[in-house]
Amino acid sequence: RGKTAFIAGVADANGYGWAITKHLAEAGAKVIVGTWPPVLGIFKATLDSGKLAEDLKTSTGESWEIAKIYPLDATFDRPEDVPEAVKTNKRYASLGGYTISEVAKEVEKDFGKIDILVHSLANGPEVTKPLLETSRNGYLTASSASAYSMVSLVQHFAPIMNEGGSVLSLTYIASEKVIPGYGGGMSSAKAQLESDTRTLAFEAGRKYKLRVNTISAGPLKSRAASAIGGGEKGKKTFIEYAIDYSRANAPLAQDLYADDVGSTGLFLSSPLARCVTGVTMYVDNGLHAMGMAL
C-alpha cells in the first residue's frame, strides 16, 4: 500500500520542508502539503509558472507532484480561534478551513488515513531581538507558532494516522547551546519542541503506535533563516555567518544541503526507523559535538 504524507510548512523549493517532501515523493509516497496563507498565492503561482520544473524532478529525472496544497495557519486550532482582523485580511478572506483541526478533517475526507506527518515551520516575530529585549507577546507568539503548533498537529492528525506512522519536526541547536542572534524566544521555542518530542513520543506511541522524532538541522539559507537578519554595515547576515562557522568548525568540513536533511527525514519517516522514537537527530556535519573551535 502506498503511503500518504502531509508536510506542514512548504512554500518554496528552498527550505527543509520541500527537501523532505521531495525525498518522500521519490520513495513513492503521495505527498500533500500545508502552506501558510500569506505565502500561498505566490507559492501556487510559482508552481503554475513552471519555474519549479527542475525542483519537481527526482534524482533519476522523473517528475513528481504535490497531490494537494492546503492553506494552513498553524497558530490556530479551530475556526473560533481566528480573530476578526485575520479572517478579513486580504490573504485570508477568500480562504476557509485553514485552522489545524479543519485541515486534518479535510485531509481525512480527501485521502483517508495518512502515514507520515512532518512539521517544518517556525515563526518568531521578534527573532531579530535578543531575548533580553523580547516582549511577552513576541515570546509567546514564537512558542505558539513554532512549538505548540507541533503539539496541536499531533493532537489533530494522530487520530487520522495509521499505526506505525511517523511524526517529524525540525529543530535547531540554539535550544541547548547559546547561538547569539537567534532571538525573540526562538531558542526557547526549539527547547520546547525537543522536550515535547520526547513526551509526544511516549503519549502518541502508547495511544496511537506512532513515532515522534525531530531533526536538529545545520544552517541553511532558507527564507525563514534569512529573516533572522543581521548583515548591517557590510557584515554577514546571521545565516551566512552560521553557514561559514559550521563549514570552518564542524567535524565534517563540507557543505550541508537541504537534501541531506531530506534523506534523513525520509529515513526517520520510513519503516527502517521502526524502533526510533523520541530522538533529536543531528544532521549538522557533527557541529553539535564540538565544544571549542580549533
Ligand code: NAI
Ligand atoms: P522555510 O522558510 O522554508 O520554512 C518555514 C515555513 O514556515 C515557511 O513556509 C512559512 O511560510 C511557514 N510558516 C510560518 N508561520 C507559519 C504558520 N503560522 N502556519 C503555517 N506555516 C507557517 O525555512 P526552513 O529554514 O526550511 O524552516 C523549516 C524548519 O527548519 C523550521 O522549523 C526551522 O526552524 C527549521 N530549521 C531551519 C534551519 C535553517 O538554518 N534554515 C536550521 C535548523 C532548523
